[in-house]
Amino acid sequence: MATDMTLIWFSGSPPCWRVMIALEEKNLQGYNQKLLDFLKGEHKSQEVLDINPRGQLPAFKHGNNILNESYAACLYLEEQFKSQGTRLIPMAAPEQALTYQRMFEGVPFMDKIANVIYYEWKFPEGERHDSSLKRHREALTAELKLWEGYLEKLGAGSYLAGKNFTLADVVVFPCIAYVFRFGLSEKNYPRLAGYYGLLKERPSVKTSWPKNWLETPQAEDKLKDI
Structure with a gap:
C-alpha cells in the first residue's frame, strides 16, 4: 500500500x-x-x-x-521501487539506451500534438494563420511517421524499446492514445494502431484509463486528415 x-x-x-x-x-x-x-x-x-x-x-x-x-x-x-512490480528500465545497455532515447523523444512529440489539437488555445488570435496551422500539422505528421517507422523496424507486437514493456511505454503511450482519441486514422498508421491496441489491454493502462474518456470515447476528430 x-x-x-x-x-x-x-x-x-x-x-x-x-x-x-x-x-x-x-x-x-x-x-x-x-x-x-x-x-x-x-x-x-x-x-x-x-x-x-x-x-x-x-x-x-x-x-x-x-x-x-x-x-x-x-x-x-x-x-x-526497483525490485517491486515491473522492471521499467532494462539492465542490458542496448535496451536501456533505447528506453531512454524513446522516453525523451516523447517530450517534443506531445508538444507537436498540443500545437495542433489546442492551436486556438495555445496561440493568440493575432498569431493564428492558415500557414501557421499548416506548419504545425506538417510537423505532427512527420513526427507520427517517425514513430510509425520505429515500430515497423521493431516488428509486430513490440513495445517502444523492444520486446519488453519499459518506462518509454509508460511515458509515451498516453501521447499515442491522445492522437487516436482525436481521430487519427488507424488505416494511415497501422503500426501505431497495433501498438495502441496492444497497450489498451495492459492492466495498468486499463485500470488508469481516463474516466472522462470512458464516458466520451471519441473527442473532436481534429487529426482525421493527418
Missing part, C-alpha cells in the same frame, strides 16, 4: 496518466489521490500550490519528497 503517497491529477492529462501507469506497474496501489477539474481552475488552488507552486498537474508527493514533473516522478518511482 502506498499510503504515504499523494497524487493530484486531471482526467485525460498525459502527464498525470503516465504517473498513474507507473504507480500501477510498481504495484503502488492505495495512494491518496484527488481528481481536479481543469475547466474550473482547481489546479490553481492553494492545495495544489502548496505542492506545486507552478499550479500545474500532476502534483505528486511521496513522504516529504515532491516530484511534479511527470518524467521525474516516473524515474523516481522506478528507482525507489
Whole structure:
C-alpha cells in the first residue's frame, strides 16, 4: 500500500496518466489521490500550490519528497521501487539506451500534438494563420511517421524499446492514445494502431484509463486528415 503517497491529477492529462501507469506497474496501489477539474481552475488552488507552486498537474508527493514533473516522478518511482512490480528500465545497455532515447523523444512529440489539437488555445488570435496551422500539422505528421517507422523496424507486437514493456511505454503511450482519441486514422498508421491496441489491454493502462474518456470515447476528430 502506498499510503504515504499523494497524487493530484486531471482526467485525460498525459502527464498525470503516465504517473498513474507507473504507480500501477510498481504495484503502488492505495495512494491518496484527488481528481481536479481543469475547466474550473482547481489546479490553481492553494492545495495544489502548496505542492506545486507552478499550479500545474500532476502534483505528486511521496513522504516529504515532491516530484511534479511527470518524467521525474516516473524515474523516481522506478528507482525507489526497483525490485517491486515491473522492471521499467532494462539492465542490458542496448535496451536501456533505447528506453531512454524513446522516453525523451516523447517530450517534443506531445508538444507537436498540443500545437495542433489546442492551436486556438495555445496561440493568440493575432498569431493564428492558415500557414501557421499548416506548419504545425506538417510537423505532427512527420513526427507520427517517425514513430510509425520505429515500430515497423521493431516488428509486430513490440513495445517502444523492444520486446519488453519499459518506462518509454509508460511515458509515451498516453501521447499515442491522445492522437487516436482525436481521430487519427488507424488505416494511415497501422503500426501505431497495433501498438495502441496492444497497450489498451495492459492492466495498468486499463485500470488508469481516463474516466472522462470512458464516458466520451471519441473527442473532436481534429487529426482525421493527418
